[in-house]
Amino acid sequence: MKIAVYPGTFDPVTNGHLDILMRASSIFDVVYVAIVINLRKEPLFSTDERIKLVRECTKDFSNVKIEKFNGLVVDFAQKVGATVVIRGLRAISDFDYEFQMALTNRNLNENVDTVFLMPHKDYTYLSSSTIREIAKFNGDVSGFVPDCVRRAMAKKFRSKK
Numbered sequence: 001m002k003i004a005v006y007p008g009t010f011d012p013v014t015n016g017h018l019d020i021l022m023r024a025s026s027i028f029d030v031v032y033v034a035i036v037i038n039l040r041k042e043p044l045f046s047t048d049e050r051i052k053l054v055r056e057c058t059k060d061f062s063n064v065k066i067e068k069f070n071g072l073v074v075d076f077a078q079k080v081g082a083t084v085v086i087r088g089l090r091a092i093s094d095f096d097y098e099f100q101m102a103l104t105n106r107n108l109n110e111n112v113d114t115v116f117l118m119p120h121k122d123y124t125y126l127s128s129s130t131i132r133e134i135a136k137f138n139g140d141v142s143g144f145v146p147d148c149v150r151r152a153m154a155k156k157f158r159s160k161k
C-alpha cells in the first residue's frame with residue numbers, strides 16, 4: 001500500500017487543490033488530506049468548516065481520507081503509515097519555500113519523501129488568499145472553486161457584514 005499525505009490549510013479548498021488531489025489519488029493507494037488546525041493567522045473558515053468543504057468536494061474520490069492535524073507533517077505521515085508528502089507547485093515562486101520544507105522534512109524523517117505535482121495550467125495562478133479577496137468584494141469565484149465552496153463563501157461574507 002502506498003499512502004500519501006496532502007497537507008495544507010485549505011482555507012478554502014480550490015479547484016487547484018482538487019486538481020492536485022485528483023492526480024495524487026490516481027498515483028497512490030490512499031491519500032490523506034491533512035488539514036492544519038493551528039494557524040498563525042485566523043482562517044476565514046474554522047477547522048470543521050474546512051473539513052466539511054473538503055469532504056463535500058471529494059465525496060467521489062474513493063481513496064481519499066480527510067483528517068485534521070496539529071504539529072509536524074512528518075509525524076502525521078508516520079502516524080497514518082504514509083511515506084510520501086504531496087505538494088502542489090504552481091510557479092517558480094512556490095519553489096524556494098517548498099524546497100526548504102521538503103529538505104527539512106527529510107531531515108526530520110528520512111523515510112518520508114516529498115512528491116511535487118503540477119496542476120493544469122489553468123490553475124497555476126490560483127490561491128486560496130486570492131479567492132478570499134475576490135469573494136470578500138462580491139466578485140465571481142465560480143470558475144475557481146466548486147459550487148459548495150462558492151456558496152459557503154457568499155454566506156460567510158454576508159454574515160460578516
Ligand code: ADP
Pocket residue numbers: 007008009010011014015016017020086087088089090094118119123124125126127128
Ligand atoms: P499552505 O497553507 O501549506 O500553503 P494551502 O492550502 O494553501 O496550504 O496549499 C496546500 C498545497 O496545495 C500546497 O502545496 C500548495 O502549493 C498547493 N496548492 C495550492 N493552490 C494550488 C493550485 N492552484 N495549484 C496547485 N497547487 C496548489
